[in-house]
Amino acid sequence: IVRSFSNSAAVNSAIKNVTIIGGGLMGSGIAQVTAQAGQNVTLVDVNSDILAKSQKSINNSLGRIAKKIYKDNPQEGEKFAREASERIKTATDPVAAVKDTDLVIEAIVENLDVKHALFQKLDNAAPAHTIFASNTSSLSINDISSVVKRKDRFGGLHFFNPVPVMRLLEVVRGGETTDSTFDTMMQWGKSIGKTCVACKDTPGFIVNRLLVPYMAEALRLLERGDASARDIDIAMKLGAGYPMGPIELLDYVGLDTTKFILDGWNKNYPDQPLFKPIPILNKLVAEGKLGVKTGEGFYKYDKK
Numbered sequence: 190i191v192r193s194f195s196n197s198a199a200v201n202s203a204i205k206n207v208t209i210i211g212g213g214l215m216g217s218g219i220a221q222v223t224a225q226a227g228q229n230v231t232l233v234d235v236n237s238d239i240l241a242k243s244q245k246s247i248n249n250s251l252g253r254i255a256k257k258i259y260k261d262n263p264q265e266g267e268k269f270a271r272e273a274s275e276r277i278k279t280a281t282d283p284v285a286a287v288k289d290t291d292l293v294i295e296a297i298v299e300n301l302d303v304k305h306a307l308f309q310k311l312d313n314a315a316p317a318h319t320i321f322a323s324n325t326s327s328l329s330i331n332d333i334s335s336v337v338k339r340k341d342r343f344g345g346l347h348f349f350n351p352v353p354v355m356r357l358l359e360v361v362r363g364g365e366t367t368d369s370t371f372d373t374m375m376q377w378g379k380s381i382g383k384t385c386v387a388c389k390d391t392p393g394f395i396v397n398r399l400l401v402p403y404m405a406e407a408l409r410l411l412e413r414g415d416a417s418a419r420d421i422d423i424a425m426k427l428g429a430g431y432p433m434g435p436i437e438l439l440d441y442v443g444l445d446t447t448k449f450i451l452d453g454w455n456k457n458y459p460d461q462p463l464f465k466p467i468p469i470l471n472k473l474v475a476e477g478k479l480g481v482k483t484g485e486g487f488y489k490y491d492k493k
């Protein structure tokens with residue numbers, strides 16, 4: 190795991206200033222790994238309370254990573270965490286925040302109208318060379334970019350939770366993304382220490398297209414009474430080498446997130462049996478049992 194933590198940019202990137210819109214779990218993680226690589230970050234969200242929470246979680250995660258990289262040199266570790274943290278500025282006005290930026294990564298709510306309103310505003314405010322990217326996990330990059338003029342400088346940069354630990358970055362080429370934009374996005378991904386894979390703008394790209402139906406099939410197996418949740422998880426961990434079982438992973442990702450992805454795909458691809466609704470998932474979501482974040486999903490958790 191240590192190899193994946195980048196504390197200096199091993200690969201040069203044309204991108205020096207990055208603006209991240211959305212200070213949730215994903216946006217905070219993206220801000221953190223970008224700052225760890227020595228780039229300047231502006232993290233934007235609607236109010237300073239949310240941003241204070243983001244900064245707290247970033248500092249906490251930086252502390253964990255610093256301890257690991259600088260096991261024998263806590264002073265250097267503190268310096269690494271402090272410097273990375275200081276490279277992240279926060280802001281509440283997205284328009285002002287993109288005035289001097291090379292790359293914008295959007296990690297806000299998965300709602301096409303909200304994303305459109307944001308990107309339209311940013312398109313008028315950002316410099317001509319600035320690349321726009323979305324961290325969407327299930328929407329189409331072409332649908333998101335349909336409202337901007339810079340469709341040639343638009344693509345997907347899809348990260349995985351927890352962003353500081355997961356080594357993969359999916360780099361998504363939209364219908365009008367130019368080779369130059371795509372290459373810059375790939376190079377940038379490498380510069381922050383991620384291993385990049387090239388994806389087309391298809392539902393779920395690579396990882397979620399395989400992972401979401403896999404988790405859904407685990408729930409169908411559970412619903413049929415073929416095995417218990419615990420046994421399904423143990424089976425996939427010890428029999429297939431996954432770090433978490435599918436049902437644990439559902440709780441970790443958030444049941445609402447997975448339901449949202451499935452429902453969206455089912456609407457667009459009604460003939461695909463893998464995307465059909467799952468009663469047990471819908472029931473838990475209706476009860477507000479969304480997984481680790483609410484203290485209960487398929488399993489119960491200690492509330493932090």
Ligand code: 3HC
Nearest residue numbers: 250253254257326348349350351353354397432433438442
């Ligand atoms: N920041 C910094 N370090 C972190 C961290 C964070 N947020 N989260 C975990 N770590 C570190 C821990 O400190 C620990 O370090 P150590 O080895 O020095 O003790 C190390 O990572 C491992 O963590 P834990 O010991 O707590 O637990 P695990 O060994 O079980 O690892 C895990 C946790 C990395 C989450 C692992 O279980 C895992 O890889 N799970 C699968 C995650 C996955 O599949 N993610 C993708 C979800 S899909 C997605 O994101 C797409 C979206 O679009 C839906």
